[in-house]
Amino acid sequence: xxxxxxxxxxxxxxVRPYVKTICFTxxxxxxxxxxxxxxxxxxxxxxxxxxxxxxYTFSITEKNxxxxxxxxxxxxxSELVVGRYAFSIIMGLLALIFSLITHPVILSxxxxxxxxxxxxxxxxxxxxxxxxxxxxxxxxxxxFGSIKGRVxxxxxxxxxxxxxxxxxxxxxxxxxxLITVLSSPVLVLLAxxxxxxxxxxxxxxxxxxxxxKEL
Amino acid sequence: xxxxxxxxxxxxxxxxxxxxxxxxxMSGELxxxxxxxxxxxxxxxxxxxxxxxxxxxxxxxxEGFVKNIQGRGCFVLSRGSELLKExxxxxxxxxxxxxxxxxxxxxxxxxxxxxLLDILMEEKTDE
Amino acid sequence: xxxxxxVKNLSKSFDNFRLHDISFTLPKGYIMGLIGPNGxxxxxxxxxxxxxxxxxxxxxxxxxxDNIADEQAAKKSLGVVFDSNYFSDDWKVSQVEKxxxxxxxxxxxxxxxxxxxxxxxxxxxxxxELSKGMQMKLxxxxxxxxxxxxxxxxxxxxxxxxVSRDELLHILSExxxxxxxxxxxxxHITGDLERAADYITYISYGELFFSGGKDExxxxxxxxxxxxxxxxxxxxxxxFGIRDFATGFEALIKTEDIKLFAxxxxxxATIDDIVVFTSKRGEQYE
Numbered sequence: 001x002x003x004x005x006x007x008x009x010x011x012x013x014x015v016r017p018y019v020k021t022i023c024f025t026x027x028x029x030x031x032x033x034x035x036x037x038x039x040x041x042x043x044x045x046x047x048x049x050x051x052x053x054x055x056y057t058f059s060i061t062e063k064n065x066x067x068x069x070x071x072x073x074x075x076x077x078s079e080l081v082v083g084r085y086a087f088s089i090i091m092g093l094l095a096l097i098f099s100l101i102t103h104p105v106i107l108s109x110x111x112x113x114x115x116x117x118x119x120x121x122x123x124x125x126x127x128x129x130x131x132x133x134x135x136x137x138x139x140x141x142x143x144f145g146s147i148k149g150r151v152x153x154x155x156x157x158x159x160x161x162x163x164x165x166x167x168x169x170x171x172x173x174x175x176x177x178l179i180t181v182l183s184s185p186v187l188v189l190l191a192x193x194x195x196x197x198x199x200x201x202x203x204x205x206x207x208x209x210x211x212x213k214e215l
Numbered sequence: 216x217x218x219x220x221x222x223x224x225x226x227x228x229x230x231x232x233x234x235x236x237x238x239x240x241m242s243g244e245l246x247x248x249x250x251x252x253x254x255x256x257x258x259x260x261x262x263x264x265x266x267x268x269x270x271x272x273x274x275x276x277x278e279g280f281v282k283n284i285q286g287r288g289c290f291v292l293s294r295g296s297e298l299l300k301e302x303x304x305x306x307x308x309x310x311x312x313x314x315x316x317x318x319x320x321x322x323x324x325x326x327x328x329x330x331l332l333d334i335l336m337e338e339k340t341d342e
Numbered sequence: 343x344x345x346x347x348x349v350k351n352l353s354k355s356f357d358n359f360r361l362h363d364i365s366f367t368l369p370k371g372y373i374m375g376l377i378g379p380n381g382x383x384x385x386x387x388x389x390x391x392x393x394x395x396x397x398x399x400x401x402x403x404x405x406x407x408d409n410i411a412d413e414q415a416a417k418k419s420l421g422v423v424f425d426s427n428y429f430s431d432d433w434k435v436s437q438v439e440k441x442x443x444x445x446x447x448x449x450x451x452x453x454x455x456x457x458x459x460x461x462x463x464x465x466x467x468x469x470x471e472l473s474k475g476m477q478m479k480l481x482x483x484x485x486x487x488x489x490x491x492x493x494x495x496x497x498x499x500x501x502x503x504x505v506s507r508d509e510l511l512h513i514l515s516e517x518x519x520x521x522x523x524x525x526x527x528x529x530h531i532t533g534d535l536e537r538a539a540d541y542i543t544y545i546s547y548g549e550l551f552f553s554g555g556k557d558e559x560x561x562x563x564x565x566x567x568x569x570x571x572x573x574x575x576x577x578x579x580x581x582f583g584i585r586d587f588a589t590g591f592e593a594l595i596k597t598e599d600i601k602l603f604a605x606x607x608x609x610x611a612t613i614d615d616i617v618v619f620t621s622k623r624g625e626q627y628e
Contacts, residue, residue: 069428074417
């Protein structure tokens with residue numbers, strides 16, 4: 001097992017006692033989707049919530065002074081950082097998959113029609129939003145810790161409100177712009193490349209922060 | 216073999232170990248070719264430093280009571296008890312000469328000196 | 343390789359504290375006590391060894407490996423116990439094993455459960471439910487389960503009751519019994535070291551005061567006691583700190599100076615005496 005995978009596993013065991021709470025937070029977006037009768041807002045909300053939980057690993061390690069454990073384990077600091085990003089991405093993807101299954105089911109039961117294309121659109125938007133939130137959050141937590149850096153927890157909230165604002169500002173029949181963006185393979189590809197670049201830069205920044213830290 | 220370490224005697228721990236090993240050899244409790252307890256186990260059991268036991272054993276070896284064979288342990292040498300006896304006899308001779316000298320200064324006769332010795336020995340046996 | 347830990351000319355500057363030119367060597371198979379009053383630089387030294395702090399100068403070798411260039415390899419054989427536990431409070435003891443064991447290829451599950459038995463730690467308990475002494479033993483059990491060759495303990499006995507402290511010393515003497523393991527043990531409770539430590543490294547005000555055999559360290563000092571009228575200028579010059587009071591005085595001197603003060607009451611010094619008197623010295627001249 002590579003050291004990065006081991007680090008991911010360690011992060012999983014950190015949040016294990018909080019799994020129920022995290023699962024519970026995934027129920028609210030489903031309700032929200034049902035009220036709004038919109039898959040897109042439901043998914044945006046879900047990604048906002050799961051991004052808000054990305055600080056859990058940081059607050060648990062801070063509370064228990066676990067930097068000391070990290071500093072005696074036979075792994076590189078960079079491996080621990082990459083592991084934490086991988087863990088956050090896995091959590092994001094799990095939340096996304098869960099929401100992409102439950103929300104359409106709920107919406108269909110309410111009589112809404114949800115097409116595969118709608119789901120694909122929501123998935124792409126979800127991934128993009130989640131990436132956008134976490135690439136700023138994680139370096140923030142690394143730099144300031146989860147207590148001093150708790151303002152970073154609210155990045156997703158701001159992002160969510162902005163998304164909500166954008167969606168409601170554009171009349172439903174006029175939301176064609178999003179469909180245009182999402183049906184263009186070039187633009188989707190561009191967004192994907194952007195996400196990757198953002199993550200790479202974010203990871204590099206975090207590694208730099210962690211390596212410069214003295215305990 | 217019994218080894219007891221006192222913290223309040225004021226005698227260094229390595230010295231206490233040496234003395235007790237020597238008296239065990241003298242009393243015949245430790246025979247020739249018998250091994251002393253393993254250095255590290257003894258340190259663990261007595262909760263003392265390995266280096267302290269090492270010093271005691273090394274000095275016992277230097278004084279000719281034991282022989283340390285790498286990897287096999289510390290063996291009691293056959294001439295250990297003789298050596299000790301010689302040393303003790305020598306010590307007695309020295310102390311007695313000192314007593315004789317003091318007796319001369321005090322103008323004590325040989326008889327009186329003998330009587331003194333008898334009294335002291337009697338007192339010791341009473342204890 | 344005969345030296346499990348080599349520290350050479352280690353220095354670290356902070357805004358308000360400086361650890362300067364610390365060197366010592368811990369051979370395999372022995373226990374070394376790292377002593378000094380609070381704030382003297384013991385924890386800084388340990389953090390530099392663990393590369394938790396970046397050194398300003400110097401060199402550290404753990405089991406012959408550079409502590410920065412070969413950090414990961416060195417840490418595979420290194421166990422560390424801090425004054426408080428570094429696991430998640432909410433983990434059960436069994437989860438501690440699951441979380442930590444993956445990082446060590448030679449983790450021995452059977453050994454871990456034997457150690458839990460021996461230390462009376464229930465695998466079903468949460469870390470936060472364990473006493474401080476139990477938490478310390480849990481850290482030790484982890485280190486022993488991957489057969490750490492060098493165990494570093496930073497103030498492990500502060501806040502422990504006498505029973506747990508005695509247990510710790512017993513665990514450590516057993517650990518080094520085979521001659522293949524070493525211990526570096528920082529403490530300001532020097533009574534813990536009085537008997538069990540083989541070597542002493544004494545850091546005072548960020549500087550190395552002594553590093554070498556414990557017996558040699560303790561033997562090289564004596565306590566002299568006498569009435570106030572016997573407190574001469576000569577003694578004042580030779581003594582490492584003097585405590586004088588209404589009915590007399592006590593002073594720490596080098597054993598080699600003992601001839602000069604043969605008329606006084608001379609006693610062996612304890613590690614505590616040495617630390618207390620030598621630390622007072624600085625205050626005296628302030």
